[in-house]
Amino acid sequence: MNLETEFTKRNKNTLQHYVKCIKTHFTLNVVKHFDQPQMKGILTAILDTSKDRLKNPFIGAFVISWVAINWKPIVTFLFSDKTVEKRIELIELNYESTWNILFLPLIIAGIYIIVLPYLMLIFDLISNNALKKRKENLFEHRFYDIQGRKKLAIGESELEDIKANYREKSDLNRKIEQLNNNIEKKNELIENLQSKVETLNKDYENLKRLSTDSMNLSFTLDEEKELNEEYAKFRDEDYSEYFTEVGSEVSQNNSIPSKIDKIIIEKYIYAGIIKKIIDKEEQSINYVFTRKGRYFWKEYVSGIRISKPNSGLRIDDGDELPF
Structure with a gap:
C-alpha cells in the first residue's frame, strides 16, 4: 500500500513537472515572437475585438478588480530583473491562487454591479431629508432677499414720486380717470345694446319657429x-x-x-x-x-x-x- 502511494505521488510530481515545462516553453515562444510585426497585429486585433466586451459594466468591474487584486504578479512579471522562466516560477509558487484569480474578483464585481446601487439608494434616502431642509432654507433666504428688494423698490418708487411734479401728475391722473369713466360708460352702453340685440334675436327666432308650421298652408x-x-x-x-x-x-x-x-x-x-x-x-x-x-x-x-x-x-x- 505504501509503495502504491509513493508510486502515485511520483507520477503526480512527474506530470506536474511536464505541465510546467509546457507552460514555460509556450511562454518563451510567445515572448520570443512578441516583437515580430505579425504577433503585434494579432494582439492589436484581439484588443480591438475586446473593446466592446469591456464596455459591459460587469466585465469592466471584473477586470478592474482582478488587476487590483493581482497587481503583484503583474508587476513581478513586467518589471522583475529575473529571467522569464524565473518570473513564471515565482508567480506560480507565490501568487497562483484560484481564489485571487477567479472568485474574489467575481465577488467584488458582483458587489459593484448588484449591491452598490442599493447602497447608493439607501444613502440617497437617508440624505434626502437633509437635502430637502437645505433647499427649504435656500428658498427662505431667497424669499427674504426678494422681500427686501421689493421694499427697496417701493421706497425708491415713492422717492421718485415725491421728486416728480405733483401738479402734472395730478392733471395726468385726472385725465386718466376721465378716460376710464368714459370707457366704462361706453362698455355699459355696448353691453346693454348687445343684450337688447340678443333678446330681439331670441324673440325673432321664437316667433319664426312658432309661426313656420302655421304659415305653411299651401x-x-x-x-x-x-x-x-x-x-x-x-x-x-x-x-x-x-x-x-x-x-x-x-x-x-x-x-x-x-x-x-x-x-x-x-x-x-x-x-x-x-x-x-x-x-x-x-x-x-x-x-x-x-x-x-x-x-x-x-x-x-x-x-x-x-x-x-x-x-x-x-x-x-x-x-x-x-x-
Whole structure:
C-alpha cells in the first residue's frame, strides 16, 4: 500500500513537472515572437475585438478588480530583473491562487454591479431629508432677499414720486380717470345694446319657429285628398270631441286648456295635430299646430254652423260638416 502511494505521488510530481515545462516553453515562444510585426497585429486585433466586451459594466468591474487584486504578479512579471522562466516560477509558487484569480474578483464585481446601487439608494434616502431642509432654507433666504428688494423698490418708487411734479401728475391722473369713466360708460352702453340685440334675436327666432308650421298652408290636390281622409278618421276618434277647446287655445294662445286631461293632449301630439315646443333659455313651453293640424283646424272651423236662438248662442258641428 505504501509503495502504491509513493508510486502515485511520483507520477503526480512527474506530470506536474511536464505541465510546467509546457507552460514555460509556450511562454518563451510567445515572448520570443512578441516583437515580430505579425504577433503585434494579432494582439492589436484581439484588443480591438475586446473593446466592446469591456464596455459591459460587469466585465469592466471584473477586470478592474482582478488587476487590483493581482497587481503583484503583474508587476513581478513586467518589471522583475529575473529571467522569464524565473518570473513564471515565482508567480506560480507565490501568487497562483484560484481564489485571487477567479472568485474574489467575481465577488467584488458582483458587489459593484448588484449591491452598490442599493447602497447608493439607501444613502440617497437617508440624505434626502437633509437635502430637502437645505433647499427649504435656500428658498427662505431667497424669499427674504426678494422681500427686501421689493421694499427697496417701493421706497425708491415713492422717492421718485415725491421728486416728480405733483401738479402734472395730478392733471395726468385726472385725465386718466376721465378716460376710464368714459370707457366704462361706453362698455355699459355696448353691453346693454348687445343684450337688447340678443333678446330681439331670441324673440325673432321664437316667433319664426312658432309661426313656420302655421304659415305653411299651401297643399296640392293629392295632399288635400289625403288630409281629408285623415280628417274623416280623426272625427271618428273619441278625443276629437275636445277639438274645439284644444284648437281654440292652441290657435289663440299657443297653449293648451288647463282643464283638459293630459292623456288627451298626448293623443293630439302623437296624432301629429299639435306639437310641443320647449324653450330652454326662456324656460317656457308652447303648443302649436302642425301642418296637418292647421289644415284640420281650418276644416273644423269652416264646417261649424253658428245659430243664435232665443236662449243664447249655439254652435252646432254635428252633421253639417262638408263631408
